[in-house]
Amino acid sequence: MNCPSYVFACSLLLASNLALAHAGHDHEGHAKQAPPALHQEKASVRFADVSLLDQHGMPVRLEQDLVGDRLVVMGFIYTSCTTVCPVVSSIMSKVQQQLGGRVGEEVQLVSLSIDPQRDDAKRLQSYARAFQHGEGWSWLTGSPYAVSETLKGLGSFSADLTQHPPLILVGDGRSGQWTRYYGFTDPNVLIAEINRLSARRVHAKSTAIAQEVQP
Template sequence: MNRFVSSGVLTLCLLSFGIQQAQAHSADEHAGHTAPPRSSQEHAQVKFANVPLFDQDGKSVRLEPDLVQGKIVVMSFIYTSCTTVCPVVSSIMGKVQKQLGARVGDEVQLVSISIDPQRDDPKRLQEYARSFQQGPGWSWLTGSPQSINETLKGLGSFSGDFKSHQPLILVGDGDSRHWTRYYGFTDPALLSKEVEKLSGLRTHARHTAIAMEHQP
């Protein structure tokens, strides 16, 4: 009987130690992410910094003219050494890509921006992307710390400490300054629905413009 009691105590001790280690690791990798905020959203205006960035293939790009203009965009903010929230956010983006299918890379553009540019070079982003990306139309961006900071400030996602940034996904029409910020772990279906809504508004605006052109 004593043998079983000792075994049970040992198991409890190991379990407690493991939880403490996991919590310490989580806090180190992503301070503030041990209890992500509940999913919420807000309308916001964004500004695109005209600074050079690099995608996962090492190609130099500028966010607005090369990836955003003319597209409906779903954008996230991650860093590759994060082991808590960022993989979940990237997984959500991957599900959005799957739900939207061939429209990603055509009408829709996915963008993930590293908030740890000092470590996340294009090669590292490329390796990270393999776990989540399922086709074209998804750009993973990095750049100089100055360029990334200017980009994040314009998008309203700059925190000063990349390990304490909040989970955030932006969705908007690249031809408009009015976007929606989604905080927390947002249901991919909700993001896809917003994309569908923006696509419908585009179609309606296009048909309205055509109708007005043909008015006597």
């Protein structure tokens, strides 16, 4: 990990730990390790046809109601984690702030709890207040079956929730292009990917229009 990225990760980690010091047990599997190495990989995802609950207690289906044809930034957390998960949420918070009004329109943010037995909608709503700024960010839980099937389809399932890696998934619901970002990824990297996917849409639309007007 290069020096700027390490400093970025450590500063986020320190701030998040201070903010959530009152929360439950530590993310023990990561607490003994240095910040994880950054890497990314192209991903193929499958959306399980199950019903989840958002932070308002409303039933939602991830693909139909939230992803659709939007650009998506998705993180995986649980509220009693006080190390890795707050960092992931802080990164997504910075993405939301920098994208501004695009979130809720072109872009959808999603945080999925990997601990559905404890993280009900009320608990997620309370947790979200530390990170969310405005609309366009859904915090999801559900039955253990629904959550595990969703995680398996997204390639982020772990039998031991304390061992799950810090992961943010970025993709285009319209084109089906997805990338997994592991480690404490700089928000600007995620925003650059959102902008790249958005630009591809504009290019594809322009190409289609040009083909239509050709004699």
